[in-house]
Amino acid sequence: MxxxxxxxxxxxxxxxxxxxxxxxxxxxxxxxxxxxxxxxxxxxxxxxxxxxxxxxxxxxxxxxxxxxxxxxxxxxxxxxxxxxxxxxxxxxxxxxxxxxxxxxxxxxxxxxxxxxxxxRWRTPERAMVAVAAGTRAGAPVGAIADACGLSPRHLQRRCRAAFGYGPKTLARIVRMQTAVGLARRGRPFADVSVAAGYADQAHLSREVKALAGVPLGELLR
Incomplete structure (x- = not known):
């Protein structure tokens, strides 16, 4: 449960x-x-x-x-x-x-x-909250950096401290979570790949297997 x-x-x-x-x-x-x-x-x-x-x-x-x-x-x-x-x-x-x-x-x-x-609460850094929101919205990493007023180097460093990895990895993970959520709601994999922002269904399959360790179909089972 x-x-x-x-x-x-x-x-x-x-x-x-x-x-x-x-x-x-x-x-x-x-x-x-x-x-x-x-x-x-x-x-x-x-x-x-x-x-x-x-x-x-x-x-x-x-x-x-x-x-x-x-x-x-x-x-x-x-x-x-x-x-x-x-x-x-x-x-x-x-x-x-x-x-x-x-x-x-x-x-x-x-x-x-x-x-x-x-x-022990400390309000999280506003820029990092914006980074998380930007990745969920599917914004490109460069656009997120510009919106936060950070250079790519500073964005990388601050993302690692806040999230455990850089913005590109964070974006991959968030996109995979979006795709899995859509697939679990019954969307066809071809539709999922488009809606989640992958180049095509093969790209979706490669990314899910790389991050989840198993193909999307097996993950849903």
Whole structure:
């Protein structure tokens, strides 16, 4: 069982999951976000992924988490996102053990995580919020840089700190997420490729397999 909702904090989604008996491993697609996850009393950070991660957990495991989008996570954690790219890091490697112990022992992990994030909240950089919005709108990276008043070099550096990778990788990931969402709603793959901004269906297939690790049809199954 998986459910998500908007957090009280901007740019943040709260989600929870309980692993049912016999559940297969899950394929977690990259999404340009990082998550702080409470799992059965253990708290860790899932950094921004560049490719899909296949994860499994024992039946009955409970997970509560906050997903930080738009470059909001590094301000809360005090760590640049590119130090966490493609990593799963215990939270007590980043923050004092007393803080993490309080989270791990919380009776209401969802509320504890939100309070933890509220206490440490730093408003994400306006330019990085604009970068995230631009990539979701399908704007070219050069146009995004111009709109933010940043040189390509500065955009690259600041995107890596905010998202874990540069703007071109972020754009690829966001486009793949858009395509998968359309395909899951039943759109034909040829239509998906056009709507998501790929050159053609073959381009869509190559990109999904590169980022998700499996072809689009297998991913949907």
């Amino acid at each position: 998986y459910a998500e909702r908007a957090s009280r904090l901007p740019h943040v989604i709260a989600w929870r999951s309980t692993v049912p008996p016999g559940s297969p491993a899950s394929r977690i697609l990259p999404d340009g976000c990082l998550d702080v996850i409470w799992q059965d009393g253990r708290v860790y950070v899932a950094g921004p992924d560049t490719t899909a991660q296949v994860v499994s957990a024992p039946a009955g495991s409970r997970l509560f988490a906050l997903r930080f989008a738009d470059g909001a996570g590094p301000g809360v954690l005090g760590v640049p996102a590119d130090e966490l790219t493609d990593r799963r890091v215990p939270l007590d490697d980043l923050l004092p053990s007393a803080v993490v112990r309080e989270l791990g022992e919380a009776e209401d992990p969802a509320a504890a995580l939100e309070e933890f994030a509220r206490r």
